[in-house]
Amino acid sequence: xxxxxxxxxxxxxxxxxxxxxxxxxxxxxxxxxxxxxxxxxxxxxxxxxxxxxxxxxxxxxxxxxxxxxxxxxxxxxxxxxxxxxxxxxxxxxxxxxxxxxxxxxxxxxxxxxxxxxxxxxxxxxxxxxxxxxxxxxxxxxxxxxxxxxxxxxxxxxxxxxxxxxxxxxxxxxxx
Numbered sequence: 791x792x793x794x795x796x797x798x799x800x801x802x803x804x805x806x807x808x809x810x811x812x813x814x815x816x817x818x819x820x821x822x823x824x825x826x827x828x829x830x831x832x833x834x835x836x837x838x839x840x841x842x843x844x845x846x847x848x849x850x851x852x853x854x855x856x857x858x859x860x861x862x863x864x865x866x867x868x869x870x871x872x873x874x875x876x877x878x879x880x881x882x883x884x885x886x887x888x889x890x891x892x893x894x895x896x897x898x899x900x901x902x903x904x905x906x907x908x909x910x911x912x913x914x915x916x917x918x919x920x921x922x923x924x925x926x927x928x929x930x931x932x933x934x935x936x937x938x939x940x941x942x943x944x945x946x947x948x949x950x951x952x953x954x955x956x957x958x959x960x961x962x963x964x965x
Contacts (some may be wrong), residue, residue, distance in 0.1 A: 791863070791865050791866070791867050791872065791900070791902065791905070792865070792866050792867060793866075793905055793906065793909050794861055794863065794864060794866060795855055795862065795863060795864075796862040796864045796874060798856065798858050798861060799852075799903055800864050800866070800871055801852050801853050801856060802873070803849070803865065803870070803871035804849065804852055804871055804874045804890075804892070805849040805852060806841045807871065807874070807892050807893075807894040808845070808896075809845030809846075809847075809874075809890075809892040809893050810842065810843060810845050810895065811842075811843055811930060811932055811933070812841065812842050812843070812930045813837070813839055813840070813841050813843060813929060813930065813932060814836060814837055814840050814841075814930040814931070814943070815834050815835060815836055815837060815882070815931040816834075816835055816837055816841075816928055817832040817833065817834055817835070817928035817929070817930065817931065817934060817959065818835050819822070819831075819832055819947070819957060820831065820832075820833060821850075829897075830909045830947070831952065832928065832944070832947075832959065834887050834901070834931065834951075838861065841929065843927070843929055843930070845892065846927055846930075846952040846953065846954060846956060847885075847889070847890060847952070847953070849890075851889070852876065852890070854929065855876045855889060856876075858878060858879075859875060860878055860879050860886075861875070861876075861877040861878075861879075861886065861907055861910055861911075861917075862875070862876050862916070863875045863906055865893070865897075865902045865905065865906060871894075872893065872894050872897040872902060873891075873892060873893035873894060873897060873902040873903065873906055874890065874891075874892055874906070875888065875890065875891045875892075875906040875907065875910050876888070876889045876890040876891075876892070877889065877910050877913070877914070877922070879917070880918065883920065883922055884918070884919055884920045885919060885921050885922070885923050886910065886913075886922040887922075887923050887924075888910065888922065888923070888924045888925075891903060891906060891907065891924070891933075893906075900924055900940070903936060904936075904940075907937070907940060910917045910922065911963065911965070914965050915965050919965055920955060920964070920965060921945075921962050921963060921964045921965055922942075922962070922963045922965065923945065923960055923961070923962050924937050924942060924960070924961045924962075925948065925951055925954065925957065925958035925960055925961075926959050926961060927949045927952060927956045927957075927958065927959075928956070928957055928959055929956070934959065934961065937961045938961065940963070941963055942961035942962060942963045943961065943962060943963075944959065944960070944961065944962075945960040945961065945962030946960045947959050947960060959961070
């Protein structure tokens with residue numbers, strides 16, 4: 791499997807990949823407020839049954855992101871795309887935001903996400919980014935566990951980040 795910067799010819803294949811996932815756990819947000827404090831916590835909870843979750847992001851922005859000429863990588867073999875990572879730079883704080891990290895369902899469990907994320911981290915260090923931020927749905931337990939194993943830590947959340955109204959947990963790696 792070859793990792794390389796995406797070309798315009800790769801965009802359509804990226805749009806066709808299956809980014810859905812299945813999970814047995816979610817991260818529930820609990821909020822507590824008093825006159826003197828506000829507290830928010832996230833707790834991992836088992837679901838009553840396995841959930842199939844569609845990919846939460848649209849792919850209509852891929853071409854625009856590719857045109858930025860920042861960090862858009864594909865995992866490719868013999869002309870077929872099996873995964874991609876799209877990271878844009880927020881220049882006001884010099885942070886990389888992973889907009890998309892998708893590995894097609896049939897190609898999972900082969901280390902592609904690990905290789906794509908490691909390549910993005912390498913690109914971020916070479917570009918002197920301060921950190922990389924990965925916004926993840928609280929129901930995407932596989933992704934949360936994956937990035938935390940790589941050293942990403944909770945850095946906050948954004949309410950109604952995803953088109954369906956879901957909160958985004960922000961997992962951050964300081965570079």
